[in-house]
Amino acid sequence: MNKKINQKIAFLLFKLFGLVVIGILIGILGFISFNGLKVINWEFLTSNPKEGMTSGGIFPAILGTFYLIVGSLFIAFPLGVMSAIYTIEYAGNGWLIKVIRMMTNNLASIPSIVFGLFGMSLFVNKLKFGDSILAGSLTLGILVLPIIIRTTEEALKAIPDSYRTGSYALGASKLQTIRKVILPSATPNIITGLILSIGRVSGETAPILFTVAAYFLPQLPSSIFDQVMALPYHLYVLATSGTDIVATRRMAYGTALVLIFIVLLLNLLAALIRRKIEKKSKY
Amino acid sequence: MIQAKNIHFYYGNYHALKGINMIIDKNTVTAFIGPSGCGKSTFLRLFNRMNDLIENTKLNGECLINSHNIYDKQVDVDELRKQVGMVFQKPNPFPKSIFENVAYGLRVNNMGDKSFISQQVEKSLKAAALWDEVKDKLHKSAFELSGGQQQRLCIARALAIAPEIILMDEPASALDPISTSKIEELIHDLKQQYTIVIVTHNMQQAARISDKTGFFMSGELIEFSETKKIFLNPDKEETQNYITGRFG
Amino acid sequence: MIKNKTFKSIIEKLIEKVFSISGLLTSILIVFICYFLFKEGIGFFKNSTIENGYGLYVNSKNKNLNLSSQDLKQIFDGNISNWKELNGINKSIEIIRIDDVFSIYSEEEIGENYENLSSKTSELIANKEGSIGFFPIEYEPKGSRVTKLPTNHLKLSDFLRGKEWLPTATPAPLFGVLPLIYGTLLVSFLAILIAVPLGLGVAIYLSELASASQRKIMKPIIELLAGIPSVVYGFFGLVVLSPFVQKIFNLPIGETALTGSLILAIMALPTIISVAEDAMRNTPRSMREASLALGATHWQTIYKVIIPYSKSGIITAIVLGMGRAIGETMAVLMVTGNAAIIPHSIFDSVRTIPATIAAELGEAPSGEAHYQALFLLGCVLFTITMIISIVSELISKKSYKKY
Ligand SMILES: Nc1ncnc2c1ncn2[C@@H]1O[C@H](COP(=O)(O)OP(=O)(O)OP(=O)(O)O)[C@@H](O)[C@H]1O
Numbered sequence A: 001m002n003k004k005i006n007q008k009i010a011f012l013l014f015k016l017f018g019l020v021v022i023g024i025l026i027g028i029l030g031f032i033s034f035n036g037l038k039v040i041n042w043e044f045l046t047s048n049p050k051e052g053m054t055s056g057g058i059f060p061a062i063l064g065t066f067y068l069i070v071g072s073l074f075i076a077f078p079l080g081v082m083s084a085i086y087t088i089e090y091a092g093n094g095w096l097i098k099v100i101r102m103m104t105n106n107l108a109s110i111p112s113i114v115f116g117l118f119g120m121s122l123f124v125n126k127l128k129f130g131d132s133i134l135a136g137s138l139t140l141g142i143l144v145l146p147i148i149i150r151t152t153e154e155a156l157k158a159i160p161d162s163y164r165t166g167s168y169a170l171g172a173s174k175l176q177t178i179r180k181v182i183l184p185s186a187t188p189n190i191i192t193g194l195i196l197s198i199g200r201v202s203g204e205t206a207p208i209l210f211t212v213a214a215y216f217l218p219q220l221p222s223s224i225f226d227q228v229m230a231l232p233y234h235l236y237v238l239a240t241s242g243t244d245i246v247a248t249r250r251m252a253y254g255t256a257l258v259l260i261f262i263v264l265l266l267n268l269l270a271a272l273i274r275r276k277i278e279k280k281s282k283y
Numbered sequence B: 001m002i003q004a005k006n007i008h009f010y011y012g013n014y015h016a017l018k019g020i021n022m023i024i025d026k027n028t029v030t031a032f033i034g035p036s037g038c039g040k041s042t043f044l045r046l047f048n049r050m051n052d053l054i055e056n057t058k059l060n061g062e063c064l065i066n067s068h069n070i071y072d073k074q075v076d077v078d079e080l081r082k083q084v085g086m087v088f089q090k091p092n093p094f095p096k097s098i099f100e101n102v103a104y105g106l107r108v109n110n111m112g113d114k115s116f117i118s119q120q121v122e123k124s125l126k127a128a129a130l131w132d133e134v135k136d137k138l139h140k141s142a143f144e145l146s147g148g149q150q151q152r153l154c155i156a157r158a159l160a161i162a163p164e165i166i167l168m169d170e171p172a173s174a175l176d177p178i179s180t181s182k183i184e185e186l187i188h189d190l191k192q193q194y195t196i197v198i199v200t201h202n203m204q205q206a207a208r209i210s211d212k213t214g215f216f217m218s219g220e221l222i223e224f225s226e227t228k229k230i231f232l233n234p235d236k237e238e239t240q241n242y243i244t245g246r247f248g
Numbered sequence C: 001m002i003k004n005k006t007f008k009s010i011i012e013k014l015i016e017k018v019f020s021i022s023g024l025l026t027s028i029l030i031v032f033i034c035y036f037l038f039k040e041g042i043g044f045f046k047n048s049t050i051e052n053g054y055g056l057y058v059n060s061k062n063k064n065l066n067l068s069s070q071d072l073k074q075i076f077d078g079n080i081s082n083w084k085e086l087n088g089i090n091k092s093i094e095i096i097r098i099d100d101v102f103s104i105y106s107e108e109e110i111g112e113n114y115e116n117l118s119s120k121t122s123e124l125i126a127n128k129e130g131s132i133g134f135f136p137i138e139y140e141p142k143g144s145r146v147t148k149l150p151t152n153h154l155k156l157s158d159f160l161r162g163k164e165w166l167p168t169a170t171p172a173p174l175f176g177v178l179p180l181i182y183g184t185l186l187v188s189f190l191a192i193l194i195a196v197p198l199g200l201g202v203a204i205y206l207s208e209l210a211s212a213s214q215r216k217i218m219k220p221i222i223e224l225l226a227g228i229p230s231v232v233y234g235f236f237g238l239v240v241l242s243p244f245v246q247k248i249f250n251l252p253i254g255e256t257a258l259t260g261s262l263i264l265a266i267m268a269l270p271t272i273i274s275v276a277e278d279a280m281r282n283t284p285r286s287m288r289e290a291s292l293a294l295g296a297t298h299w300q301t302i303y304k305v306i307i308p309y310s311k312s313g314i315i316t317a318i319v320l321g322m323g324r325a326i327g328e329t330m331a332v333l334m335v336t337g338n339a340a341i342i343p344h345s346i347f348d349s350v351r352t353i354p355a356t357i358a359a360e361l362g363e364a365p366s367g368e369a370h371y372q373a374l375f376l377l378g379c380v381l382f383t384i385t386m387i388i389s390i391v392s393e394l395i396s397k398k399s400y401k402k403y
């Protein structure tokens, strides 16, 4: 029968598509791991690049990315959580909240290079921070703000209203309710959002190109007004502008693997936390 | 003719139907009544294998239509569902035009050409007593109809592919009294051509439209006989209690 | 006791204010981003068509000249050799730069502190009817036999309609955005063309066909694909995909629009899959059952009922995927070859708007035309993605209203 055959063909195709997607991921991860593992060792992770980036390690880039993670989330995390608390717990359902939602969505859809332009023009030039950890962190902070707001909003929405009414019934004020009842039970979900943001910050290149990233620094940064090297930018540099392609390529594979490893690890962590929440909420 | 032989049905570990036997004759209306959750819908949905869609279920026993076991391996489920139509509790027209809703079954089953389809659509809408109300707006969205009209549209949709049996799961429970009585009249007319099995929570409705009635409770068929007998002189005490509202 | 309470409530009010301000943060940021982008971007049009601090001078006999940036480029590239072609006198064109002055005259003649330079430039222009001089304004030629060519401001129409992007050309840089727009659109449309069938197929597979355990494997894979940083995609594209494309299609270089599209397609997949899957999953069970009960096969049910029902969600998925592709910077920068010319085939090397910004901003001195042109590109990009974001929001709103 005709319609049965159509169905067979279509479903076969979709299964194939699914396999293609799995294949793509395995291809990318496999290729980079295979080549990267040959390079990665203790020295690679803990020493400076040497001989025009053809040997040595990527320690300054790892450290720089770590600084940027800490810096940007130090700014964005509290602000994002507060913003979400406002929209969910205070703002009600009027036009204002609709505008706020729309703006948050819009902010999330802005391409990262535009954040780079903005960061350069405001933080680097106007506020005269120069190319610095501060400018880079602020730029990246703005970039991940919508992610934090959204995940926190989801976390707050997931808390049943009975918790709130229960707390008010005991004479607690709104703020006390938020602090003592709502935030504690939303924390695991909020943390998953935080982890996802870390993943995003550690991989973004375009926003740091002109706000903080350095091609090479002989010294580690000593204040928030210093430039840093960062993993994604370092990979870009290694991949596109080496003098000795073969030798730098090795370094590039190693750097790419470290980046992917960070992302994998964070995803795994987020999944674990999520699973724990699901288990808990069953009982 | 539908015949159920010692049917046991499980949702996971939950034993939803416990050894049901029943014979339903051609061109009759059979009503299922019983308290909520007793398994009426589950039983009804066995006849067009709708329960196959639910994961993690198990069926024991035999279910025959015209002496063929419909759960046989060779059975083509789509073909079976063509012969056994179904009308659901809530009207569920597709987000398409009125015409396309009725034509849908004909199209997916490759039944006939353009002119046949439009004939069949008209015939089915007439049979569902909806034609006069919609004949001028066949190409408007089905969502523009009232709830009762939508339900009759769903009946027309089921009739269009000329099934032998029509299953109805509380077809009037979401409707107002006038729409309900229209549907009841319709069922009465359809009896000439179709075998109808209907689940209802409305006892008067069962009494008005059905030839036979089955009373279910906790996954068992307590009593099954002539509708008159069930309502006037049931054999079982549970049936008596239920129809007089002393259940519980 | 009561006093205590009022004190507490004042604090609560205060904290509430703080919350509400942070609630407005995203809106404020959008306004800020708009302001800073457009301030720099609009500043672009205050620049003159030729390099800052320089002027163009011709002999006064040479009248009726109205030279566009394009004409100037042709002149200085040597593609036009006679003024007649530009409505001028019938003389062949002779270009004089400040360096030429130094080679024509000796150091003594010009003077230790260039005090005679201005008169020397005047002399040169005045004596040669076909000459055109490009000099710093400080040393500009003077006298009745010299005409300074009027300098125009850069125009929006030139920006939008210009077919050449040569921001460092002298004396008149060209800021035609068309090659970049074509590049961006070509690469993203091609990417969407590849990603949509694949993505929708996988979405159908996930929402309709996959068992619970298969879904448990696929979902994290898609999340991981979304999490991989774009430089890593770019790197992968550079070392694997681009040699592959070069070999298969037998091209001189592998960094082409096609290569960029392939990488972008992979990057857009997770967005398309998850949004479309959500939409299909949200199709009510009753629709599915109604279709199956009429004897339709599962596949017929999918393409005749589920896909039309989740149409707006699917369109949103495509639009968002498109947004992702248009805005992507690093991966595209690394694999498309970055030639700023209007592409004629998918095997041409192209340069997209984001890649241009990333590649050039480092070298463009702050405050100059080139720098501001890049901000203007940022404005274009910002506007496009804003429109996409609003459109996708409207589409998904509409679908809520309908049912
Ligand atoms: N998909 C399902 N998964 C698990 N259990 C189910 C499922 N559907 C029904 N059940 C259970 O099976 C039993 C019978 O359900 P069924 O829908 O057949 O009852 P019903 O008699 O039609 O009730 P109602 O009159 O409320 O429609 C109920 O206890 C119900 O909880």
Ligand SMILES: [Mg+2]
Pocket: B040, B041, B042, B169, B199
């Ligand atoms: Mg039921």
